[in-house]
Amino acid sequence: MAARYLTRGLLENSSVLAELLEGKERFYLFAGTFDVSEQLDLRHLASLQFVKDVQTATAAPVVIILSCTDSKLSIDPAKRKACFDAQARSVLACGLDKSRTFILTPPSISSRIYRSVVDVSKCMLINEAVFCRLPQTLLGETFTKCLRIGQDRFPKAAFERANLPEPAVVQLKPLPMLQGELGNAQTFNSNCQLLFLSDDPPMIEMKIRKHAFSGGGSTKEEHEKHGANLEIDVPYKYLSYFLESDNEWANIKGEYGGGKMYTGAVKERLVCLVKEMLASHKMASMSISDKVRLVCAL
Known part of the structure:
Protein backbone atom coordinates (compact mmCIF):
# COMPACT_ATOMS: atom_id res chain seq x y z
CA MET A 1 0.00 0.00 0.00
CA ALA A 2 2.93 2.35 0.61
CA ALA A 3 3.76 2.26 -3.12
CA ARG A 4 0.61 4.23 -3.98
CA TYR A 5 2.13 7.37 -2.46
CA LEU A 6 4.86 7.13 -5.08
CA THR A 7 2.64 6.35 -8.08
CA ARG A 8 0.10 9.08 -7.24
CA GLY A 9 2.68 11.82 -6.70
CA LEU A 10 1.73 12.49 -3.08
CA LEU A 11 5.25 12.91 -1.73
CA GLU A 12 8.09 15.36 -1.59
CA ASN A 13 11.47 13.57 -1.81
CA SER A 14 9.81 10.43 -3.16
CA SER A 15 13.18 8.86 -4.01
CA VAL A 16 13.94 8.62 -0.30
CA LEU A 17 10.87 6.46 0.31
CA ALA A 18 11.73 4.27 -2.67
CA GLU A 19 15.13 3.58 -1.11
CA LEU A 20 13.61 2.84 2.30
CA LEU A 21 11.12 0.39 0.80
CA GLU A 22 14.00 -1.56 -0.71
CA GLY A 23 14.90 -2.54 2.85
CA LYS A 24 18.67 -2.21 2.56
CA GLU A 25 19.07 -0.26 5.81
CA ARG A 26 17.35 -0.28 9.18
CA PHE A 27 15.52 2.90 10.15
CA TYR A 28 12.77 4.29 12.33
CA LEU A 29 10.03 6.77 11.44
CA PHE A 30 9.52 10.04 13.29
CA ALA A 31 5.91 10.89 12.52
CA GLY A 32 5.95 14.40 13.92
CA THR A 33 4.34 16.29 16.78
CA PHE A 34 0.62 16.33 17.56
CA ASP A 35 -0.90 19.02 19.77
CA VAL A 36 -3.39 17.45 22.21
CA SER A 37 -5.26 20.77 22.51
CA GLU A 38 -6.27 20.57 18.82
CA GLN A 39 -8.90 18.34 17.21
CA LEU A 40 -7.57 15.73 14.83
CA ASP A 41 -8.79 16.15 11.26
CA LEU A 42 -8.25 14.39 7.95
CA ARG A 43 -4.88 16.10 7.47
CA HIS A 44 -3.60 14.30 10.57
CA LEU A 45 -5.24 11.07 9.44
CA ALA A 46 -3.54 11.27 6.02
CA SER A 47 -0.13 11.65 7.67
CA LEU A 48 -0.73 8.83 10.14
CA GLN A 49 -2.05 6.48 7.46
CA PHE A 50 1.05 7.16 5.39
CA VAL A 51 3.26 6.32 8.37
CA LYS A 52 1.16 3.21 9.07
CA ASP A 53 1.49 2.01 5.48
CA VAL A 54 5.28 2.48 5.53
CA GLN A 55 5.46 0.71 8.90
CA THR A 56 3.39 -2.19 7.54
CA ALA A 57 5.67 -2.49 4.51
CA THR A 58 8.95 -2.28 6.43
CA ALA A 59 8.18 -3.23 10.08
CA ALA A 60 9.96 -0.02 11.12
CA PRO A 61 9.46 1.46 14.61
CA VAL A 62 7.46 4.71 14.76
CA VAL A 63 8.05 7.62 17.16
CA ILE A 64 5.39 10.28 17.77
CA ILE A 65 5.56 13.23 20.18
CA LEU A 66 2.45 14.66 21.82
CA SER A 67 2.64 18.32 22.76
CA CYS A 68 0.34 20.75 24.55
CA THR A 69 0.09 24.47 23.77
CA ASP A 70 -3.02 25.09 25.88
CA SER A 71 -1.87 26.87 29.06
CA LYS A 72 -5.06 25.84 30.88
CA LEU A 73 -4.27 22.16 30.36
CA SER A 74 -0.72 22.72 31.57
CA ILE A 75 -2.06 23.95 34.91
CA ASP A 76 -4.27 20.90 35.52
CA PRO A 77 -2.18 17.68 35.40
CA ALA A 78 -5.26 15.41 35.47
CA LYS A 79 -6.89 17.09 32.45
CA ARG A 80 -3.53 17.17 30.70
CA LYS A 81 -3.05 13.42 31.23
CA ALA A 82 -6.59 12.72 29.99
CA CYS A 83 -5.93 14.72 26.82
CA PHE A 84 -2.67 12.88 26.19
CA ASP A 85 -4.40 9.51 26.65
CA ALA A 86 -7.27 10.43 24.32
CA GLN A 87 -4.92 11.72 21.63
CA ALA A 88 -2.73 8.63 21.93
CA ARG A 89 -5.75 6.39 21.40
CA SER A 90 -6.74 8.40 18.32
CA VAL A 91 -3.23 8.05 16.93
CA LEU A 92 -3.03 4.30 17.56
CA ALA A 93 -6.52 3.81 16.11
CA CYS A 94 -5.09 4.69 12.69
CA GLY A 95 -3.72 1.15 12.55
CA LEU A 96 -0.19 1.59 13.83
CA ASP A 97 1.51 -1.48 15.29
CA LYS A 98 1.27 -0.91 19.05
CA SER A 99 4.36 -3.02 19.71
CA ARG A 100 6.45 -0.87 17.35
CA THR A 101 4.96 2.56 18.09
CA PHE A 102 6.37 4.84 20.78
CA ILE A 103 4.27 7.85 21.78
CA LEU A 104 6.25 10.40 23.74
CA THR A 105 4.89 13.07 26.03
CA PRO A 106 6.84 16.34 26.45
CA PRO A 107 10.25 15.10 27.59
CA SER A 108 11.83 16.15 30.81
CA ILE A 109 14.55 18.77 30.75
CA SER A 110 17.23 16.14 31.39
CA SER A 111 16.05 13.61 28.81
CA ARG A 112 18.24 12.43 25.97
CA ILE A 113 15.85 13.67 23.31
CA TYR A 114 15.87 17.20 24.75
CA ARG A 115 19.66 17.24 24.88
CA SER A 116 19.75 16.13 21.24
CA VAL A 117 17.37 18.94 20.25
CA VAL A 118 19.59 21.46 22.02
CA ASP A 119 22.75 20.09 20.36
CA VAL A 120 21.23 20.31 16.90
CA SER A 121 19.64 23.72 17.47
CA LYS A 122 23.04 25.17 18.36
CA CYS A 123 24.21 24.27 14.87
CA MET A 124 21.38 25.95 12.98
CA LEU A 125 21.18 29.59 11.95
CA ILE A 126 18.11 31.52 10.94
CA ASN A 127 19.64 33.22 7.94
CA GLU A 128 17.99 36.11 6.20
CA ALA A 129 17.80 34.27 2.88
CA VAL A 130 15.36 31.68 4.20
CA PHE A 131 13.50 33.16 7.15
CA CYS A 132 12.20 36.46 5.81
CA ARG A 133 15.40 38.42 6.45
CA LEU A 134 15.29 38.07 10.19
CA PRO A 135 18.48 39.06 12.03
CA GLN A 136 20.94 36.18 12.10
CA THR A 137 20.54 34.34 15.38
CA LEU A 138 20.79 30.82 16.79
CA LEU A 139 17.81 28.59 16.15
CA GLY A 140 18.08 27.31 19.70
CA GLU A 141 17.15 30.73 21.01
CA THR A 142 13.75 30.66 19.33
CA PHE A 143 13.18 26.95 18.51
CA THR A 144 11.67 27.97 15.20
CA LYS A 145 10.30 24.99 13.30
CA CYS A 146 12.30 24.52 10.11
CA LEU A 147 10.80 21.43 8.50
CA ARG A 148 8.39 22.96 6.05
CA ILE A 149 8.31 21.43 2.59
CA GLY A 150 11.52 22.25 0.76
CA GLN A 151 13.51 23.07 3.90
CA ASP A 152 14.89 19.60 4.68
CA ARG A 153 18.41 20.68 3.64
CA PHE A 154 18.74 22.88 6.73
CA PRO A 155 18.41 20.19 9.44
CA LYS A 156 20.60 17.90 7.33
CA ALA A 157 23.36 20.50 7.38
CA ALA A 158 22.93 20.99 11.13
CA PHE A 159 23.14 17.25 11.82
CA GLU A 160 26.37 17.10 9.84
CA ARG A 161 27.87 19.94 11.88
CA ALA A 162 26.75 18.24 15.10
CA ASN A 163 28.39 14.95 14.02
CA LEU A 164 25.05 13.13 14.05
CA PRO A 165 23.60 10.73 11.45
CA GLU A 166 21.90 12.65 8.65
CA PRO A 167 18.11 12.21 8.68
CA ALA A 168 16.21 11.06 5.61
CA VAL A 169 13.25 13.41 5.17
CA VAL A 170 10.07 12.12 3.48
CA GLN A 171 7.23 14.62 3.47
CA LEU A 172 3.63 13.97 2.47
CA LYS A 173 2.25 16.81 0.40
CA PRO A 174 -0.33 18.69 2.48
CA LEU A 175 -3.97 17.72 2.13
CA PRO A 176 -5.84 20.82 0.91
CA MET A 177 -8.66 22.56 2.73
CA LEU A 178 -12.11 21.66 1.46
CA GLN A 179 -12.39 24.96 -0.41
CA GLY A 180 -8.98 24.36 -1.96
CA GLU A 181 -6.25 26.84 -2.74
CA LEU A 182 -8.79 29.24 -4.22
CA GLY A 183 -10.62 29.71 -0.92
CA ASN A 184 -10.71 33.20 0.58
Whole structure:
Protein backbone atom coordinates (compact mmCIF):
# COMPACT_ATOMS: atom_id res chain seq x y z
CA MET A 1 0.00 0.00 0.00
CA ALA A 2 2.93 2.35 0.61
CA ALA A 3 3.76 2.26 -3.12
CA ARG A 4 0.61 4.23 -3.98
CA TYR A 5 2.13 7.37 -2.46
CA LEU A 6 4.86 7.13 -5.08
CA THR A 7 2.64 6.35 -8.08
CA ARG A 8 0.10 9.08 -7.24
CA GLY A 9 2.68 11.82 -6.70
CA LEU A 10 1.73 12.49 -3.08
CA LEU A 11 5.25 12.91 -1.73
CA GLU A 12 8.09 15.36 -1.59
CA ASN A 13 11.47 13.57 -1.81
CA SER A 14 9.81 10.43 -3.16
CA SER A 15 13.18 8.86 -4.01
CA VAL A 16 13.94 8.62 -0.30
CA LEU A 17 10.87 6.46 0.31
CA ALA A 18 11.73 4.27 -2.67
CA GLU A 19 15.13 3.58 -1.11
CA LEU A 20 13.61 2.84 2.30
CA LEU A 21 11.12 0.39 0.80
CA GLU A 22 14.00 -1.56 -0.71
CA GLY A 23 14.90 -2.54 2.85
CA LYS A 24 18.67 -2.21 2.56
CA GLU A 25 19.07 -0.26 5.81
CA ARG A 26 17.35 -0.28 9.18
CA PHE A 27 15.52 2.90 10.15
CA TYR A 28 12.77 4.29 12.33
CA LEU A 29 10.03 6.77 11.44
CA PHE A 30 9.52 10.04 13.29
CA ALA A 31 5.91 10.89 12.52
CA GLY A 32 5.95 14.40 13.92
CA THR A 33 4.34 16.29 16.78
CA PHE A 34 0.62 16.33 17.56
CA ASP A 35 -0.90 19.02 19.77
CA VAL A 36 -3.39 17.45 22.21
CA SER A 37 -5.26 20.77 22.51
CA GLU A 38 -6.27 20.57 18.82
CA GLN A 39 -8.90 18.34 17.21
CA LEU A 40 -7.57 15.73 14.83
CA ASP A 41 -8.79 16.15 11.26
CA LEU A 42 -8.25 14.39 7.95
CA ARG A 43 -4.88 16.10 7.47
CA HIS A 44 -3.60 14.30 10.57
CA LEU A 45 -5.24 11.07 9.44
CA ALA A 46 -3.54 11.27 6.02
CA SER A 47 -0.13 11.65 7.67
CA LEU A 48 -0.73 8.83 10.14
CA GLN A 49 -2.05 6.48 7.46
CA PHE A 50 1.05 7.16 5.39
CA VAL A 51 3.26 6.32 8.37
CA LYS A 52 1.16 3.21 9.07
CA ASP A 53 1.49 2.01 5.48
CA VAL A 54 5.28 2.48 5.53
CA GLN A 55 5.46 0.71 8.90
CA THR A 56 3.39 -2.19 7.54
CA ALA A 57 5.67 -2.49 4.51
CA THR A 58 8.95 -2.28 6.43
CA ALA A 59 8.18 -3.23 10.08
CA ALA A 60 9.96 -0.02 11.12
CA PRO A 61 9.46 1.46 14.61
CA VAL A 62 7.46 4.71 14.76
CA VAL A 63 8.05 7.62 17.16
CA ILE A 64 5.39 10.28 17.77
CA ILE A 65 5.56 13.23 20.18
CA LEU A 66 2.45 14.66 21.82
CA SER A 67 2.64 18.32 22.76
CA CYS A 68 0.34 20.75 24.55
CA THR A 69 0.09 24.47 23.77
CA ASP A 70 -3.02 25.09 25.88
CA SER A 71 -1.87 26.87 29.06
CA LYS A 72 -5.06 25.84 30.88
CA LEU A 73 -4.27 22.16 30.36
CA SER A 74 -0.72 22.72 31.57
CA ILE A 75 -2.06 23.95 34.91
CA ASP A 76 -4.27 20.90 35.52
CA PRO A 77 -2.18 17.68 35.40
CA ALA A 78 -5.26 15.41 35.47
CA LYS A 79 -6.89 17.09 32.45
CA ARG A 80 -3.53 17.17 30.70
CA LYS A 81 -3.05 13.42 31.23
CA ALA A 82 -6.59 12.72 29.99
CA CYS A 83 -5.93 14.72 26.82
CA PHE A 84 -2.67 12.88 26.19
CA ASP A 85 -4.40 9.51 26.65
CA ALA A 86 -7.27 10.43 24.32
CA GLN A 87 -4.92 11.72 21.63
CA ALA A 88 -2.73 8.63 21.93
CA ARG A 89 -5.75 6.39 21.40
CA SER A 90 -6.74 8.40 18.32
CA VAL A 91 -3.23 8.05 16.93
CA LEU A 92 -3.03 4.30 17.56
CA ALA A 93 -6.52 3.81 16.11
CA CYS A 94 -5.09 4.69 12.69
CA GLY A 95 -3.72 1.15 12.55
CA LEU A 96 -0.19 1.59 13.83
CA ASP A 97 1.51 -1.48 15.29
CA LYS A 98 1.27 -0.91 19.05
CA SER A 99 4.36 -3.02 19.71
CA ARG A 100 6.45 -0.87 17.35
CA THR A 101 4.96 2.56 18.09
CA PHE A 102 6.37 4.84 20.78
CA ILE A 103 4.27 7.85 21.78
CA LEU A 104 6.25 10.40 23.74
CA THR A 105 4.89 13.07 26.03
CA PRO A 106 6.84 16.34 26.45
CA PRO A 107 10.25 15.10 27.59
CA SER A 108 11.83 16.15 30.81
CA ILE A 109 14.55 18.77 30.75
CA SER A 110 17.23 16.14 31.39
CA SER A 111 16.05 13.61 28.81
CA ARG A 112 18.24 12.43 25.97
CA ILE A 113 15.85 13.67 23.31
CA TYR A 114 15.87 17.20 24.75
CA ARG A 115 19.66 17.24 24.88
CA SER A 116 19.75 16.13 21.24
CA VAL A 117 17.37 18.94 20.25
CA VAL A 118 19.59 21.46 22.02
CA ASP A 119 22.75 20.09 20.36
CA VAL A 120 21.23 20.31 16.90
CA SER A 121 19.64 23.72 17.47
CA LYS A 122 23.04 25.17 18.36
CA CYS A 123 24.21 24.27 14.87
CA MET A 124 21.38 25.95 12.98
CA LEU A 125 21.18 29.59 11.95
CA ILE A 126 18.11 31.52 10.94
CA ASN A 127 19.64 33.22 7.94
CA GLU A 128 17.99 36.11 6.20
CA ALA A 129 17.80 34.27 2.88
CA VAL A 130 15.36 31.68 4.20
CA PHE A 131 13.50 33.16 7.15
CA CYS A 132 12.20 36.46 5.81
CA ARG A 133 15.40 38.42 6.45
CA LEU A 134 15.29 38.07 10.19
CA PRO A 135 18.48 39.06 12.03
CA GLN A 136 20.94 36.18 12.10
CA THR A 137 20.54 34.34 15.38
CA LEU A 138 20.79 30.82 16.79
CA LEU A 139 17.81 28.59 16.15
CA GLY A 140 18.08 27.31 19.70
CA GLU A 141 17.15 30.73 21.01
CA THR A 142 13.75 30.66 19.33
CA PHE A 143 13.18 26.95 18.51
CA THR A 144 11.67 27.97 15.20
CA LYS A 145 10.30 24.99 13.30
CA CYS A 146 12.30 24.52 10.11
CA LEU A 147 10.80 21.43 8.50
CA ARG A 148 8.39 22.96 6.05
CA ILE A 149 8.31 21.43 2.59
CA GLY A 150 11.52 22.25 0.76
CA GLN A 151 13.51 23.07 3.90
CA ASP A 152 14.89 19.60 4.68
CA ARG A 153 18.41 20.68 3.64
CA PHE A 154 18.74 22.88 6.73
CA PRO A 155 18.41 20.19 9.44
CA LYS A 156 20.60 17.90 7.33
CA ALA A 157 23.36 20.50 7.38
CA ALA A 158 22.93 20.99 11.13
CA PHE A 159 23.14 17.25 11.82
CA GLU A 160 26.37 17.10 9.84
CA ARG A 161 27.87 19.94 11.88
CA ALA A 162 26.75 18.24 15.10
CA ASN A 163 28.39 14.95 14.02
CA LEU A 164 25.05 13.13 14.05
CA PRO A 165 23.60 10.73 11.45
CA GLU A 166 21.90 12.65 8.65
CA PRO A 167 18.11 12.21 8.68
CA ALA A 168 16.21 11.06 5.61
CA VAL A 169 13.25 13.41 5.17
CA VAL A 170 10.07 12.12 3.48
CA GLN A 171 7.23 14.62 3.47
CA LEU A 172 3.63 13.97 2.47
CA LYS A 173 2.25 16.81 0.40
CA PRO A 174 -0.33 18.69 2.48
CA LEU A 175 -3.97 17.72 2.13
CA PRO A 176 -5.84 20.82 0.91
CA MET A 177 -8.66 22.56 2.73
CA LEU A 178 -12.11 21.66 1.46
CA GLN A 179 -12.39 24.96 -0.41
CA GLY A 180 -8.98 24.36 -1.96
CA GLU A 181 -6.25 26.84 -2.74
CA LEU A 182 -8.79 29.24 -4.22
CA GLY A 183 -10.62 29.71 -0.92
CA ASN A 184 -10.71 33.20 0.58
CA ALA A 185 -8.43 33.31 3.63
CA GLN A 186 -10.41 36.23 5.02
CA THR A 187 -13.54 34.09 5.25
CA PHE A 188 -11.74 31.03 6.62
CA ASN A 189 -13.88 28.88 8.89
CA SER A 190 -12.20 25.69 10.13
CA ASN A 191 -15.59 24.09 10.80
CA CYS A 192 -16.37 24.31 7.08
CA GLN A 193 -12.86 23.89 5.69
CA LEU A 194 -11.82 20.78 7.62
CA LEU A 195 -13.21 17.30 8.13
CA PHE A 196 -12.67 16.39 11.79
CA LEU A 197 -12.40 12.84 13.03
CA SER A 198 -15.24 13.67 15.43
CA ASP A 199 -17.68 14.71 12.66
CA ASP A 200 -20.85 12.60 12.43
CA PRO A 201 -22.11 11.19 9.07
CA PRO A 202 -24.58 14.03 8.31
CA MET A 203 -21.86 16.61 9.00
CA ILE A 204 -19.41 14.78 6.75
CA GLU A 205 -21.92 14.66 3.90
CA MET A 206 -22.87 18.33 4.29
CA LYS A 207 -19.27 19.54 4.33
CA ILE A 208 -18.22 17.56 1.27
CA ARG A 209 -21.30 18.31 -0.82
CA LYS A 210 -21.46 21.99 0.10
CA HIS A 211 -17.85 23.06 0.62
CA ALA A 212 -15.53 20.69 -1.30
CA PHE A 213 -14.19 22.71 -4.25
CA SER A 214 -14.87 21.14 -7.64
CA GLY A 215 -12.65 21.34 -10.68
CA GLY A 216 -15.46 20.18 -12.94
CA GLY A 217 -16.87 22.26 -15.77
CA SER A 218 -19.35 25.03 -14.99
CA THR A 219 -21.86 23.43 -17.40
CA LYS A 220 -22.53 19.87 -18.48
CA GLU A 221 -21.39 20.64 -22.02
CA GLU A 222 -18.16 22.27 -20.84
CA HIS A 223 -17.42 19.40 -18.47
CA GLU A 224 -17.97 16.75 -21.14
CA LYS A 225 -15.78 18.68 -23.58
CA HIS A 226 -12.84 19.52 -21.33
CA GLY A 227 -13.21 17.21 -18.33
CA ALA A 228 -12.45 18.12 -14.73
CA ASN A 229 -9.32 20.03 -13.74
CA LEU A 230 -7.79 17.43 -11.43
CA GLU A 231 -5.07 19.85 -10.31
CA ILE A 232 -7.59 21.88 -8.31
CA ASP A 233 -10.41 19.40 -7.69
CA VAL A 234 -10.53 18.75 -3.93
CA PRO A 235 -12.73 15.59 -3.88
CA TYR A 236 -10.38 13.94 -6.38
CA LYS A 237 -7.33 14.95 -4.33
CA TYR A 238 -8.88 13.48 -1.17
CA LEU A 239 -9.58 10.23 -3.02
CA SER A 240 -5.94 10.19 -4.15
CA TYR A 241 -4.85 10.13 -0.51
CA PHE A 242 -7.39 7.76 0.98
CA LEU A 243 -8.67 5.42 -1.74
CA GLU A 244 -6.62 2.23 -1.47
CA SER A 245 -7.69 0.59 -4.75
CA ASP A 246 -5.32 1.66 -7.52
CA ASN A 247 -7.75 0.37 -10.16
CA GLU A 248 -10.67 2.41 -8.82
CA TRP A 249 -8.49 5.50 -8.41
CA ALA A 250 -7.15 5.18 -11.97
CA ASN A 251 -10.70 4.71 -13.30
CA ILE A 252 -11.92 7.87 -11.51
CA LYS A 253 -8.90 9.80 -12.76
CA GLY A 254 -9.55 8.77 -16.35
CA GLU A 255 -13.34 9.08 -16.35
CA TYR A 256 -13.56 12.30 -14.34
CA GLY A 257 -10.61 13.93 -16.06
CA GLY A 258 -12.09 12.93 -19.40
CA GLY A 259 -15.52 14.37 -18.70
CA LYS A 260 -17.34 11.03 -18.52
CA MET A 261 -17.86 11.16 -14.75
CA TYR A 262 -19.47 14.12 -12.98
CA THR A 263 -18.65 15.97 -9.78
CA GLY A 264 -21.68 14.59 -7.96
CA ALA A 265 -20.49 11.00 -8.42
CA VAL A 266 -16.97 11.82 -7.23
CA LYS A 267 -18.28 13.62 -4.16
CA GLU A 268 -20.62 10.73 -3.42
CA ARG A 269 -17.69 8.29 -3.51
CA LEU A 270 -15.72 10.54 -1.18
CA VAL A 271 -18.65 10.85 1.24
CA CYS A 272 -18.96 7.07 1.47
CA LEU A 273 -15.22 6.60 1.86
CA VAL A 274 -14.82 9.21 4.63
CA LYS A 275 -17.85 7.85 6.50
CA GLU A 276 -16.34 4.34 6.38
CA MET A 277 -12.90 5.56 7.48
CA LEU A 278 -14.14 7.62 10.42
CA ALA A 279 -16.54 4.91 11.59
CA SER A 280 -13.68 2.40 11.50
CA HIS A 281 -11.39 4.83 13.33
CA LYS A 282 -14.00 5.42 16.03
CA MET A 283 -14.47 1.68 16.60
CA ALA A 284 -10.71 1.12 16.72
CA SER A 285 -10.26 3.99 19.19
CA MET A 286 -12.94 2.57 21.49
CA SER A 287 -11.24 -0.82 21.50
CA ILE A 288 -7.94 0.58 22.78
CA SER A 289 -7.45 0.41 26.52
CA ASP A 290 -8.04 3.60 28.51
CA LYS A 291 -4.67 3.07 30.13
CA VAL A 292 -2.46 3.95 27.20
CA ARG A 293 1.16 3.65 28.13
CA LEU A 294 3.02 6.79 27.16
CA VAL A 295 6.78 7.06 27.17
CA CYS A 296 7.54 10.17 29.22
CA ALA A 297 11.17 10.59 28.27
CA LEU A 298 13.98 8.88 26.40
